[in-house]
Amino acid sequence: MSKGQPVQVIIVGAGIGGCALALALHKVGVPCRLVEAAPELKPLGVGINLLPHAVRDLASLGLEPQLAGKGVPTREYCFYTRLGQLVYREPRGRFAGYDWPQISIHRGDLHGVLLDAVRERLGSDAIAHGHKCVGIEQDANGAIVHLADPAGARLPDIRGTVAISCDGVHSVLRASMHPNEAVPRYEGTTQYRGVTRWKPFLTGASMAYLGTHETGKLVIYPIRDNIDAEGRQLVNWVIEVVRPNDQLLRDWNRKSRVEEFIDHFRHCAFDWLDIPALLRANDAVYEYPMMDQEPLPYWTQGRITLLGDAAHPMMPRGSNGAAQAIIDATTLAGLLAAQADPLAALKEYEAKRLKATANVVLANRGISPDAIIRVVEERTKGKPFKNIEDVISREELVQWQERYREIAGFAARDLKKPGALA
Numbered sequence: 001m002s003k004g005q006p007v008q009v010i011i012v013g014a015g016i017g018g019c020a021l022a023l024a025l026h027k028v029g030v031p032c033r034l035v036e037a038a039p040e041l042k043p044l045g046v047g048i049n050l051l052p053h054a055v056r057d058l059a060s061l062g063l064e065p066q067l068a069g070k071g072v073p074t075r076e077y078c079f080y081t082r083l084g085q086l087v088y089r090e091p092r093g094r095f096a097g098y099d100w101p102q103i104s105i106h107r108g109d110l111h112g113v114l115l116d117a118v119r120e121r122l123g124s125d126a127i128a129h130g131h132k133c134v135g136i137e138q139d140a141n142g143a144i145v146h147l148a149d150p151a152g153a154r155l156p157d158i159r160g161t162v163a164i165s166c167d168g169v170h171s172v173l174r175a176s177m178h179p180n181e182a183v184p185r186y187e188g189t190t191q192y193r194g195v196t197r198w199k200p201f202l203t204g205a206s207m208a209y210l211g212t213h214e215t216g217k218l219v220i221y222p223i224r225d226n227i228d229a230e231g232r233q234l235v236n237w238v239i240e241v242v243r244p245n246d247q248l249l250r251d252w253n254r255k256s257r258v259e260e261f262i263d264h265f266r267h268c269a270f271d272w273l274d275i276p277a278l279l280r281a282n283d284a285v286y287e288y289p290m291m292d293q294e295p296l297p298y299w300t301q302g303r304i305t306l307l308g309d310a311a312h313p314m315m316p317r318g319s320n321g322a323a324q325a326i327i328d329a330t331t332l333a334g335l336l337a338a339q340a341d342p343l344a345a346l347k348e349y350e351a352k353r354l355k356a357t358a359n360v361v362l363a364n365r366g367i368s369p370d371a372i373i374r375v376v377e378e379r380t381k382g383k384p385f386k387n388i389e390d391v392i393s394r395e396e397l398v399q400w401q402e403r404y405r406e407i408a409g410f411a412a413r414d415l416k417k418p419g420a421l422a
């Protein structure tokens with residue numbers, strides 16, 4: 001570690017990225033403290049997919065058994081037209097020969113595994129709850145984080161060598177670092193997310209994509225196995241539809257109703273899954289507008305930097321939001337451990353991660369894995385095909401997926417290299 005003064009890291013936000021950073025810093029022996037705005041961290045959200053590079057990094061923190069025990073190792077991706085015709089399927093994670101699984105998991109379960117490990121390893125008081133960051137300053141000796149309680153009353157400042165802003169899509173530090181950033185743009189698509197308790201479908205560990213957002217897109221996969229005596233699973237689903245929306249605040253907890261989108265799927269009672277019945281039997285439906293933001297020119301100013309959604313908010317397509325936050329965390333911790341100068345570590349972190357994540361933000365606009373369905377729908381004009389080979393070659397289908405894997409950093413050859421904390 002560094003010569004001279006010991007480094008103390010202040011982590012703002014104990015979400016997925018903040019907790020992963022705390023655990024990664026603990027592993028490399030760098031002390032940290034977390035401040036979290038929420039008075040209590042509840043198991044919020046619905047499904048998240050952990051791609052194999054994120055699982056590699058979480059495995060290096062000793063968490064793979066806990067995650068595999070809570071989630072479902074994804075066996076395959078399958079892509080269907082809106083008429084339910086199979087376009088392409090490919091194996092995933094260990095089923096594709098990787099050393100790590102791809103894990104579909106409830107965000108609350110993922111967050112719970114991370115929070116339990118933080119409390120166990122760093123102490124039950126490692127996270128200061130109800131401590132909202134309202135600003136960060138720095139001087140020659142350190143970063144000063146200004147805090148307020150949930151009622152808005154000021155709390156004592158805390159000081160560290162560096163401060164890392166992991167405070168999500170509405171990051172306070174991002175706003176003060178880039179006051180003239182353009183307002184996020186509504187892509188024209190609204191996402192509806194939910195869960196349903198249902199019998200296993202396809203392989204019981206398939207992630208299926210159907211249709212396009214112009215006509216109604218669905219992504220569906222199980223996130224908990226064997227949740228009752230009938231062997232049902234908790235099945236996560238995400239719908240995207242093009243529509244006007246005047247509720248453009250990115251609020252992960254905004255409730256909605258199945259009536260908002262069910263018409264798009266009335267015809268989708270297929271032999272492999274009765275989609276309208278499953279959607280109607282939901283436990284919960286949430287609405288989220290797809291807001292697009294340009295990648296930032298920089299994240300680091302001296303002793304402070306951004307991580308996860310605070311640094312690179314991306315439209316939630318392609319399963320990369322949590323994965324990229326986790327890789328940011330292990331990369332930064334590795335550099336803080338290796339570099340004598342923590343400010344140089346923050347700069348190098350930005351150099352390693354800004355362009356890489358900007359490429360994912362841009363890819364999610366038009367060439368995410370499921371966008372291959374649009375290519376097929378355009379070529380067939382939405383009509384049924386006899387043989388998929390008449391529409392698109394196998395090589396093109398394989399290449400489409402490979403390109404996204406390369407952009408997102410989980411091509412098979414990238415995963416032969418050790419992770420940041422291996």
Ligand SMILES: Cc1cc2nc3c(=O)[nH]c(=O)nc-3n(C[C@H](O)[C@H](O)[C@H](O)COP(=O)(O)OP(=O)(O)OC[C@H]3O[C@@H](n4cnc5c(N)ncnc54)[C@H](O)[C@@H]3O)c2cc1C
Nearest residue numbers: 013015016017037044045046133167168252308309321322
């Ligand atoms: C409640 C919730 C539900 C979500 N549900 C889903 C989902 O269903 N599917 C999905 O794909 N993604 C979901 N996400 C987003 C997903 O967690 C992130 O995209 C991804 O994991 C990157 O994590 P992050 O740590 O950057 O951000 P987040 O996981 O969003 O964590 C940010 C943390 O910072 C805290 N925070 C915010 N402002 C401040 C502040 N000023 N001071 C201190 N702390 C602050 C927040 O309370 C939160 O704990 C959800 C996020 C949240 C917060």
